[in-house]
């Protein structure tokens with residue numbers, strides 16, 4: 421069983437390709453799983469978690485599901501496949517530690533380098549088209565390699581490797597995951613700065629793509645005297661946000677802004693998912 425979470429489609433693409441290679445079922449990590457249960461099929465002995473890296477750690481949304489979801493009592497082995505723009509720090513270690521708190525067995529961990537989608541701070545932007553294309557071309561080979569490793573592990577033909585983490589950690593991994601990640605989660609993941617600009621055409625794509633259903637299209641109650649303007653629905657962000665940035669990247673008019681940090685930044689959606 422492959423459990424996936426994705427904002428801009430990279431992790432979804434990886435999950436779908438792994439499912440095809442391994443003949444595994446796919447299950448999106450939906451908000452109800454933070455307090456719900458998920459029963460693996462009787463023959464399912466493997467869980468593969470696929471999600472992006474956020475500030476050199478797991479998305480807090482995914483951690484909330486790991487912490488609370490009921491997967492039943494059948495013995496399961498868990499693997500992890502991360503997607504990242506550059507490097508993951510100690511994200512795999514964080515995942516192993518979260519799993520251990522549930523008493524779950526962690527197996528292999530991998531990362532796949534994909535186009536970057538983080539744009540909400542100065543100095544961070546999407547990749548150039550050439551770099552994004554290069555990463556996407558390299559990814560399919562990498563995903564097949566990961567599928568082979570997981571299949572070997574399942575078949576018992578491959579011993580558990582001495583180094584079970586095949587993850588790009590990058591430099592200063594400890595500082596990034598242990599110091600910057602907690603700061604980022606606390607101070608840089610608020611949905612409050614999201615807003616729309618005058619370019620908004622009320623298409624509703626930002627609301628439709630939100631994996632947490634955190635955006636409502638509502639008629640503005642403001643001062644506009646133009647009644648047709650008042651009747652047009654506009655996005656209103658709630659507080660239950662995974663900070664996946666899908667709403668920003670999907671907008672056909674680049675009308676979603678994050679404070680004053682995204683005015684001239686690029687947009688990215690995985691073209692294959």
Ligand SMILES: Cc1cc2nc3c(=O)[nH]c(=O)nc-3n(C[C@H](O)[C@H](O)[C@H](O)COP(=O)(O)O)c2cc1C
Pocket residue numbers: 425426427428429430431432471472473474475476477503504505506507508534535536537538663664665690
């Ligand atoms: C909030 C946030 C934080 C991110 N932090 C990192 C990071 O620490 N390291 C990294 O390599 N990429 C980082 N990225 C980039 C994503 O991990 C990468 O683009 C990922 O493939 C996006 O997956 P998705 O398309 O499935 O949402 C970050 C993206 C977001 C939205």
Ligand code: SF4
Pocket residue numbers: 616619620621622623624625626627654655670671672673674675676
């Ligand atoms: S996707 Fe963009 S144009 Fe469409 S409703 Fe949202 S903000 Fe407006």
Ligand code: SF4
Pocket residue numbers: 427611629630631632633634635657660661662663664665666667668
């Ligand atoms: S509001 Fe935007 S950033 Fe937050 S979860 Fe929804 S799509 Fe992702």
